[in-house]
Amino acid sequence: MSNATDETFISQLLAQMTLEEKIGQLNQINPGDEFDPSLLQEGKAGSLINASGALTGMGFSDSGSAELSNHFQKLTLESRLKIPLIFGRDVIHGFRTVFPIPLAQAAAFDPDLARQAASIAAREATTSGIKWTFAPMLDIARDPRWGRVAEGNGEDPFLGSQMATAIVQGFQGEDISAPDKLVACAKHYVGYGAAEGGRDYENGEISEPTLRDIYLPPFRAAVEAGAGTLMSAFIDLNGIPATANRRLLTDVLRGEWGFDGFVVSDWESIKELIHHGVAEDDAHAARLALQAGLDMDMVSGVYLNTLGESLRQGKISMEEIDEAVRRILRIKHRAGLFDHPFTDPLRATRDLLTPESRDLARQFARQSMVLLKNDRDLLPFKDFRRILVAGPFVHARGELFGTWTPDGRAEDVTPLDEALRQTAPKGTELWFTENVDMALHLAHQADAVLLLLGEHPVRSGENCNVSDLGLPPGQAEFVQAMTALGKPLALVVFAGRPLAITQQVKVADAVLYAWHPGIEGGAALGEILFGQASPSGRLPITFPRATGQVPIYYNHKNSGRPIDPNGEFKTRYLDLPPSPLFPFGFGLTYTRFEYSNLKLSAETLRGALEINAEITNIGTSPGTEVVQLYVRDLVGSLTRPIRELKGFQRVELQPGETCRVTFTLREEDLAFTRADGTFGVEPGSFHVWIASDSKSGLNGHFRL
């Protein structure tokens, strides 16, 4: 949090600033075609977005980006007070080294890997002069139609909070002024994932308890981890657009949580307050946002163009402007920009795409893939001489990246077919084709068939929403056609969201969900398919059987007529079982685990309780299990979720090996937003599970 050096420095600087210079700091510019560099010399920009690499349209040589940002910084330092720019960019799941998409990262259930990946992304991105990333994206998503589900950590607030902490720490390190660290931006604050119908930018309604207990916790975790900035969401939440929501931006964020960094709007979202129908013109929109606690205007220009006049008319105060400027200067100062405004262009030659970065990307990709089905242990492939590999992804390169990778380069990726060839055991022939007819022809002579299917990256991400969660057109037919021959059939699905692949899961012998696995995705996949590695990912989000089941999530409430497939007047669909296709937390591997001997350290939780169970590898190969802890509060002043994740641990076990996994549950872990609006626990009975997913497990109980 703020220290004395920051504050004295800022106060002295603020005292010298003219109104125009102050407003300039609140303005973020996109240096596109009509960009006038004199704005920088006049101190009219506090930040540039996308000022480097491909998005400037100036190509990207390794050192060129640093030279370009240094050029902009030099112009800025010609301004009267020489306040440096902060360069921002979307470094979402890696920079040049592209890691798996965030949803896949969550599937690894290993926040420490996410911390390491963020730290590499920071080292790489800062070589371009970028000092601020618009990540992590912390939006809880219960609706996979929404394209941005790919960018977040899924549906669970506990997992989402663990990821938030780790990623913020990875980007920012101990000291964000270090040349290889980035200022993080927790986004999109808040409720953005609740957009109605899964339509991006749409409005949403979230009750106060659900907002507090489900949507806000990852943001709070990011703030507690020291995130320097937040971005407001595009959404109109409960009738107040997040960009103008004073209660959330000021009362909760600053008042309750003590956040002292700054908030940036989303792209033109201040100006969009007019479309939302809460502001009549630019000046009104700017006033609403500033007074709500929104400090920096991302590219709409309305702060720059209207705040001065609003001040002269007495509609806003100098204190309000000063406070926003103060927060921005605080983060710039903390990020070391006043002392080190420039970037050494040579760093790009050392710090991009190192062998260690690639190794981590491969490990992360391996850990994030989720084995959903494996009948008769088809995977890993063994004893097959000829394997037909078919489908639209056989030659994938840049397609493995997923959404939001402006700095990844397809030529850095080993094409999927080549990667599989490199990892297949000697003596195994792989035949590749994208063509259905050719595949049918070749399949006759093959011993097994592997189909590589799923979504192209442009089908997920911002505003890439779908109304149908099935495979893209033609692929279901492809799978169906390949089943006709009765050959062993494995599917690998690449996707930015859970797809409703009910029929394909039924007909295939094995299904591996690979998400968009990043730059080393091909090798990671090969290692899993051919048994050099075993899958250990788990679903960070519920997989529906059909689009019509959405929203469907594990931590729902019970209702007065709980789900019962046989109950005529119980919650149900007439045309679908009530359960999901795969529950949250689910994932198989090449061995099996048995859970036994659940023990609780006491019948009553006083302060804390230890819960443990024995996990045994009862198969014949080593494997990693993600052991999960769930609780249920049986009676509350408000209805409570039927399960809530409270812990997880990855354990690696040799065949026959047993280990005892222990979790500590503290009283505060059971707190929630109660009927009277306060946050705390309520005494009573609780269920607890140590489980391999959100639907199974050993069950015990305790009292509080």
Ligand code: BGC
């Ligand atoms: C997105 C943000 C992103 C910003 C800057 C917006 O359209 O919603 O997530 O950070 O653009 O590129």
